[in-house]
Amino acid sequence: MPDAVIEPTAMQQAKRAALDALAALSPFEPVARVEYRSEGRLLILTDRVPPAEALEALSQHLAVSMLWTGKQEDAPKTGVEQRTGTLQSLTGFLGAFELTFLPPGETPLAVPFDLVLDLQDTAAMRAEQPPQGYYHAPDAARLETALAELPEMTGEFEKPKFFAYKESLCAHSRSKKTGCNQCIDVCSTHAIRSEGDRVAVDPHLCMGCGACATVCPSGAMTYQYPRVADRGAQLKAMLGAWRRAGKGASGAPVVLFHNGTDGRAAIDALSGGLPDHVLPLEAWHVASIGLDVLLGAVAYGAGHVAVLAAGSQATLTPAYRAALQREMELAQVLINALGFGGRHCSLIEDAAALASIVPGETPKVPAGFNLSNDKRSTVEFAIEHLLAQGAAKPDVISLQRGSPFGSIQVDTKACTLCLACAGACPASALMDGGADAPGPALKFLERNCVQCGLCATTCPENAIVLEPRLLLSAARRQERVLNESEPFNCISCGKVLGTRQIVDAMLGRLAGHSMFQAEGALKRLQMCADCRVVDMMSNKNEMSILTGKPIE
Helix, strand or coil: CCCCCCCCCHHHHHHHHHHHHHHCCCCCCCCCEEEEEECCEEEEEECCCCCHHHHHHHHCCCEEEEEECCCHHHCCCCCCEEEECEEEEEECCCCCEEEEEECCCCCCEEEEECEEEECCCCCCCCCCCCCCCEEECCCHHHHHHHHHHHHHCCEEEEEECCEEECHHHCCCEECCEECCCHHHHHCCCCCEEEECCEEEECCCCCCCCCHHHHHCCCCCEEEECCEHHHHHHHHHHHHHHHHHHCCCCCCCCEEEEEECCHHHHHHHCCCCCCCCCEEEEEECCHHHCCHHHHHHHHHHCCCEEEEECCHHHHHCCHHHHHHHHHHHHHHHHHHHHCCCCCCCEEEECCHHHHHHCCCCCCCCCCCCCCCCCCHHHHHHHHHHHHHHHCCCCCCEEECCCCCCCEEEEECCCCCCCCCHHHHHCCCCCEEECCCCCCCCEEEECHHHCCCCCHHHHHCCCCCEEEEEEEECCHHHHCCEEEEECCEEECCCCCCEEEEHHHHHHHHHHHCCCHHHCCCCHHHHCCCCHHHHHHHHHHCCCCECCCCCCECC
């Protein structure tokens, strides 16, 4: 008798349809490239005698120089170009390293190199992910790896430019007041640095983890490999095909993000393969999975989003791990508060844990919008859809400190309406009253607030406190007045001088000052600049601070 034909289950059919839909997508538009050029100039940093066979093997392919950082009298004779001195700095990347060292009794010297082999116990470059072209090999195993790779590191190389940066959205700093440092703090390659009111990213140092875009509250930093819009196209195609083909399947699918090396190997090693309800989706680095992707996937119908940190990524940097967990916790708070029960996000290190994941509740009607490269817009669309489909209809969701949504509280008694906060706000959440306002006013648009704290840091009266929350009512999109005041007019000509709070505060602080004890001095503070000059010139008793004599 012929073997019986085993018909695939509804869930297996849905999974096959989802993976076929993913494979059928057209290639995404290529991203910009970053170029390197190496001529093979190798620097060896060492304070111990390197193996002769290693020097000989490297010298056959590369132009080798050595900096001996140990005691001068212990410097070996190696047969390669050799210097002795104290290492002062080592910066750069493949093809563009610069060594600065101090020779005995001389002035510092700067020398360029293309490659670096560091044999010291303590690495000269301390980034958690050192730049390409730098090899720290304090032991035999890592030296063997370096010896195998270094001879191949000559010529021209390129890689994707993994990020895009929009300075106008950046909440890093204003007028030397620091707001958001999240991208700088999370970067494991030291590729991001502060540069005035903006940040600067060296694309040659960037390794493409995407964590900077994950933690960016404003969307100034975005990931490009792939772009969020492209990732959304993948999710929409997969989950849409699953829904259409798996009408008899019970439960929603789990989307699994993994990298293309260790993660894929961990999946291949599973006995029995991936569970039928798990849809794998490859990422260059799992740290790039942020709130926009998490909420977008659930809005499209995913019951759970799992991020697999396996192999080399199992030891995620503490900053990466904290960033991913923070994004997942925020997503979970929002999803549950909108009425969807269960657990929807998890960070796992063992692929076997996938079998025990129970998908959470999903929208009955999947979202139809496309994910956008604008992070705030994507998150807003996803939340609006979940709010419309969810069982709960809250007006506001309380959030933890550090969340990218919220309001501010203003102490109206302390606020003088100087509007320094509005000038510092990078997101246009704070603004003046406008030409139509009856008097000086401070307005707020909650939809725009990223909770960077620049307003509170800038306020000279310490009158502002952040309030992390997500407002879901129509008031989120409406300007509201936080403080207003009657204008103060010049007591001489009637021209608007400022707000009454500012003038009253100024008079109160200066009333006891020795410079303002003369007759009419405080009165003059209540005048505009023109009237103040006229008053001073007409007062024959006014003393000049230059001559000490009455003004004539």
